[in-house]
Amino acid sequence: MPKIAITNLAGDTRTIDAETGLSLMENIRNNDFDDLQALCGGCCSCCTCHVYVDTDWYGKLPTPQDDESDLVEDSEHFRDGESRLSCQIEVTDGMTGLHVTIAPEV
Template sequence: MMPTLFVTDWSGKEHVVEGRAGTSVMESIRSAGIDDLAAICGGCCSCATCHVYVDAEWLAKLPEQEEDEYELVSDTSVYKETSRLSCQLPVSDALDGLRLTIAPEDG
């Protein structure tokens, strides 16, 4: 069974996305054809264009945020306490049902 991710885009539409173990949440969102997630650096944790807001109840289930990810995401004008970079979230069965919203563009 593949984990199901619920992704809300900029227009407020919720997409049901099948996650693939061994990939990142970012890759699953891009594979689903959701263009609001730019992911310009391709998952190298260097651009913050895969910024998402994770529903609060999921935060404790995610891997701890590394310092470089925190610095990138917290420097954006749209930062929230639930902000993460989707390239830094590996898809696993533990994330089945994960709900997140694509953050608006910075600036």
């Protein structure tokens, strides 16, 4: 299980043992981070699972598909080179050390 650090909206960081094969969103929710609403349940349609990926890791993740890019770029909290939808990132064994911060929604 890869160890992934998650920072919540209050700025508190906790490292989780993430389950491979699940999305990052599912892992965050399964580890009781209430700040991530993920209203659409991972359908890539709402942007409520928006996270900031540490810049060292952004380029190591699979490139976002157009639908994800369109949604996240429309967010008022978009950060180029950091913003991703956690529902679109499948956790793999090679992700130990990944750090993401939950983005504000409004």
